[in-house]
Amino acid sequence: MASSAVTSAEIGSDAPRSDFGRVLAQRERRFAAALLAPAFLALLATTTFPLIFLIWTSAFRMDLAMPFTNGFVGFENYQVLLSDERFWSSLLVSLIYTGSTVALQVVIGLALALLVMDMKRGQGWFRVIAILPVVLSPAVVGMIWRTFMLAPEFGIVDFLAINAGLGGKNWLGDPLLAMVSVIVIHTWQWTPFAFMVLLASLASLPEDIYEAARLDRATAWQRFRRITLPLLRPAIVMVVIMRTMVALTAFAAIFTVTAGGPGTATEILNLYAYRKSFTELSIGYGSALAVALLIVTIIISGVLFAMRRAK
């Protein structure tokens, strides 16, 4: 059957290459190119071109408020950046925010997944409720927390704090409390994500290993340490990678809750780049900050991916 040989040459296996087969392979390439072209043109236009343009812009002094001072400055923006205290503090805030929110999400999410896994009834409730924060807009989440949850006097958090004898606090006005608040908000919104992923992953683990471990009289802690954790490792690492990428470039929730304040207490690098470009209208320097954020993102994701591969 000639046609079946042709088909397998085109679709999958490495059948011997006839001239006819080569023509078909070429046709397949063209078909692939036609299918990919629109998406890749759009990606080039919306991601790669801006990236190149961004790097180019970062070599300029481009101040929309004072256009007469604009011009090519080479690496000057980067030199300024290295001695810019606000840059270093925003980098530190970024790292604290990302590190703590990701750690909290994974630990709470995993603990909760293990807990719910053992529940015979009521799992459904968790699944439905867990979906809610995840689908909400971070801007709306930020707004709800800023007003109805964290507002002084009548906000629920303040109400609880007063009744717990802690006294009223200025949750968003105090630098330390503001940082804790934005971390709690991010953790509140995204822990359900870690929870859902880890719960699904837990459910896919083979039951018989646990049976065997139980027969060997392994304690619950041993089973967790020796079986669950190693088997869940790929899922955990993947959650860490995905959440780290998002936390590093978090914007809406912090912007709506504290706008980076008080002062620069909650100003992550991302927010600093935004403020510099669109509030202070210093676009050249803002671009340099955005490039710095990209470099930080690449370094961190490089480390995380290396961890994923390492045994």
Added chain:
Amino acid sequence: MTAKRLRVAALLAISFVFLLAWAFPIIWSVLNSLKTDSDVLAYPPKLVFSPTLDAYRDVLFGSGSILPNLVSSIIISVGTTVVTMLMAVPAAYALARLRFRGKKFAGFYVLATQMLPPVGIIIPYFLVLRNIGWIDTYQGIILIYLSFSLPFAIWLLVSYFEDVPFEMEEAAYLDGASRLRTLWRIIIPQVRGGIAVTVVFVFLNAWNEFLFAVVLSGNTVRPVTVAMFNFVSVEQTLWAKLAAVSVLAMLPVVVLGVVAQKHIVKGLTVGAVKGGGRR
């Protein structure tokens, strides 16, 4: 026996606390949207009050109505979803199924584009769109939304296309169907579920986007997530109205989220479980 019962009780208590912690801010906003301003500001917080729909009436039909903003949000989200899917489905199919040189690089490129921080994209985009007069337009916003929706959609769809058995394609091909026809009539119906999940995600992400919207929106095109700020100013906050707007902004995504609940979890885990690699 008592130890076990104690454990069960503790478990129940912990889970109840967590369910409440997650649901509470949302429930509380809904309750506040049904109050008057003075009821919102009452101390201690009021759980019992006479509910009113005044806040909804005011934000929808009063002066400064957010109805146009809801329409903006819908146009942006639907537009982004349609354009994204038209481009992502063929691309994902090619990446999952066809053989061509540079395929690995193409796949890597799609993944890499997701790493770009949005703030880096918006700076050059703002400059370009300002020059061509596309600030405060639907096409300007939808175009830039492709930067995050397209890589995500392609990446998610590839995982669904890879699940379709090769034999189906081969059989259709043997029957003399062209490649395009095979894709349209045989493959796409097979991944209908995956396409639906992707549509939901793309819509959600477009509805929730904020940074690009803040920079690019103006008086004509302003999604509800940005317009919400009108209700909070230094001088005064319109508490009940703000709650009503929040609830309206939440409504479409919460409904979608709950309806598509199972699929969303699957969509979320595709990357984490598959990408984590069983190898």
